[in-house]
Structure formats: C-alpha cells, structure tokens
Amino acid sequence: MSAGSPHLIGWSGDAVADSVLAVIDADTAVIEFSVWGQWDRSLSTQARIVLDKCLAEHPTGLLIDLHELGDPHAVSAPLWLTACAQAAAMQPPVAIALCARANTPLARRLSRLGARDWLVLYATIAQARAALTGRRVVHDRMHLALPPDPAAAIQARALVEDACRCWHLPDLRRRAQLVVSELVVNAAEHAGTDIEVIVSLRGSGAGASLHLAVYDGDVILPRLRDPIAGPLGPSLTDRGLGLRIVGAAASDWGALPARSGKLVWAIIRSRPEVPA
Template identity: 85%
Template sequence: MGAGSPHLIGWSGDAVADSVLAVIDADTTVIEFSVWGGWDRSLAGQARIVLDKCLAEHPTGIVVDLHELSDPHAASAPLWLTACSQGAAMEPPVTIALCARANAPLARRMTRLGARDWLVLYAGVSQARAAVAGRRVLHNRMHLALPPDPAAAISARSLVSDACREWDLEHLHQRARLVVSELVVNAAEHAGTDVEVIVSPRGSGAAAALHLAVYDGDPILPRLRDPVTGPLGPSLEDRGLGLRIVGAAASAWGALPARSGKLVWAIVRGRPETG
C-alpha cells in the first residue's frame, strides 16, 4: 500500500473473518493472532493480510496461536517462517512466537525447514505471551491519560510537541500534532470513554518516525466513510473526514481490537524532498 493507505484489521461480509483474529494488549503492546479452521487458499490470503497489518503496527511481539488450525500437510509453514523473518529484520525487531502442538505436522515441518536455531515453539499461549512481553520494553515512550472531551486534543498536541523536541523529530512536529488531534477527537466523540495516548520513537536516522497510539473503551473499529455532500459541498461535520486527514498526513495508520476496547495507531515519517 502507498503512503496514507489505511491498515485496518476487520472485515464485513467475509466468512473468513470468523477464522482470523488479531487482538492487541494495551499494556504490553503484544498482539495475539489466532487462526483456526481448515487451511486453504482463502484462509492463507486472509492470514497474510492480517499478519502484514500486525507487523505494520510494529508491536512488541506477535503471539501466533495455531492450536485450532487444521493443516495436516503443514502447507502454512512458509507463511509463519516468512513472518518470523520479517519481524526479525525490523528495527527494533518484532518477536513472533508460534504456539502449536509439538507433535503436529506443522511443528515438525518447521523444525525440518531449519527453524530450530531461531524459532521457539510454545505449547501454550500464556507461556508465549509472558516470554514475548518480557523481551523488549519501550523506554522511550510518553503516556497521557485524557477524559472523553474533544478539548483533550489540546493536551495530546502538547505531548506530541514535547516528544518531537525530546527525540529530535521536530521535522515531524506539524503532521504528528495534526494526526494525534484527529485521533483523540474521534475517540472522545465516538467512544465516550477515557482515552490514553502513547507516543514513542521508531527507527533512527533518515528512517526515524513517530508512533502514535490512542486507546479507548469502544470495541468498534473506525472505518473510512465517503463524505456527506450537501448544498455547499462535503459536510465539515462528518467525522469520516478526520480519518481522511489522518490518512493523508500519516505514512500508515490502522486499528486493532484491544482487550477492553480498541487501539488506533499511526506512524508519521519524514517525506522525501521533491525537486
């Protein structure tokens, strides 16, 4: 996808959606990815899409639960190994822990493919979750708890300004303030719950970016809507326009279910200069 394209986890009217689920833990930023049912071309395509979106969020780690996956020929093994390789190549690396029965054909095939030295298979999800959560802690992060009030966006913008100064990312200052403002206003207006904002740097040098995460207590994921057109053109009160602003200003953005609501995230990167 190009810059500004949304990375939303969720479908409507898709039967395969009942076989793939990704949920993020707001405290550890570990994503639990579950896939179940019979492995076929359709399920493989959806699993790849969701894994890509999980990696785009750049979480602490991803726990992949394969206990309920029916894959007697271990045809899904290349997908999981590729995901592990992609996560390891990210900066900072994203740990991917696979949970499967040790005697399952899938576990045996991954071992035969040479994953023994760098891939750990866990018997249980809770064990994998604890191991992944303890591997990486984001020391450089700023956190702010806000009330469900659109005016709280003022405090969120101030937090982003402080973060950009602290991490020498002032070239991202204006776009990051715009993005976090829209995300907080959307959360306050639609969720009506307390809002948490977490800001953290990602990458370094020319690849440096700012990661913005907004949690709220509403489990309904946001969706882009077409602007409502009136006599004077698109309505400025249509909050779907706010997400379009996020899409235009951020390099990537998306949403994930969380244990007690949802997380909406965005990554703001520097843009190449045009001659």
C-alpha cells in the same frame, strides 16, 4: 503498501474472518494473532492479509497461536517462516513467539525448515506471553490518560510536541500533532470512554519515526466513509473527513481490537523534500 492507506483488521459478511483474529495489548504493544479451522486457500489469503497488517503496526512483539489450526499436511509452514523473517528484518526487530501443538506435522516441518533459527515454539499461550513481555521493553515511550472530551486533544498535541523535542524530530511535529488531535477527537466523540495516548519512538537516526496509538473502550473499529457534501460542496464539519486527514498526514495507520476496546494507530515518517 501505499502511504496513508488505512489498515483495518476486520471484515463483514465473510465467514473466513471468523477464523482469523488479531488483538493488541495496549500496555505491552504485543499483538496476539490467532488462526483456527481447516487450512485452505481462503484461510491462507486472509491469514496473509492479517499478518501484513499486524507487521505494518510494528508492534513490540507478535504471538502467533496455531493450536486450533487444522493443517495435516503442514502447508502453512512457509507463511509462518516468512513472517518471522520479515519481523526480524524490521528496525527495531519484532519479536515473534509461535504456539503450536507438539509432535504435529506442522511443528515437525517448521523444525525441518529451520524454524529454530528465527522463532521459539511454545506449548502454551501463557508461556509465550511471558517470553514476549519479559524480553521487550519500550524505553522511548510517553503515555497520557485523557477524559472523553474533544478538548483533550490540546493535551495530546502537547505530548507530541514534548516527544518530538525530546527525540529530536522537529520535522514530524506538525503532522504528528494533526494526526493525534484527530484520533483523540474521534475517540471522544464516538467512543465516549476514557482515552489513553501512547507516543513511541521507532528506529533511530535518519530513519526514526513516530508511532502514535490512541486507545478507547469502544470495540467498534473505525471505518473510512465518504463525507456527505452540502449544497456548497464538502465542509470541514462533514463526518468522515477526520480519518481522511489522518490518512493524508500519516505514513500508515490502522486499527486493532484490544482487550476491552480498540487501539487506533498511526506512523509518522519523514517525507522527501519537495523542490519549491
């Protein structure tokens, strides 16, 4: 995964995309990942892509719904086990709750492969949601509600400054303020709805990073577009440069569908010092 590359969940013109869906809850930062249809090579590829993007977002929890997956030979089991192992190795670890029909070949194979060491199988989505939201609480988190006004980016930058001062991350402040400003302006201009900004601390010590999330009420995910240059070359006012600025300043970024809208996120990590 390259730094600064966009991780957008969603495809166009791909029938398999209709069988894989990831939606994030802006309040709990839990992602619900669903896959349905007959398991084959194409569905396996898309499921792996979406799972990688879900984990790149570093959510507080990941709910994997396999109720409608047709996998009579349980060949998808290694993918779910690998995802659980990757989530457990993250700092902080990502809790995973897996929902699958009982007494199916997939559920039995997961048990034989030692799934109980890494995940808990739930019978219903409601049970899995309750388990994830009840066990994971984000303590180092700051929240701000903003109007759909580009000038609201000033308040978002102030929130980031407070977060970096509180969590002792002065080296991340400038890049984080630049990124959150671009995301809020984009939300105000393109969505035109109320905006929520969530700033969270991930990790600790030298490995600490800043997680930025901007929620709006527009369901259309952002797309990275080539700016249209004028006769004198690219201009700072050209459309399409905002997300390129985010990509250059952030370590990772992406977008996820959310209930009644979308969530655009970015992770700001420390970068190695470059000799003068």
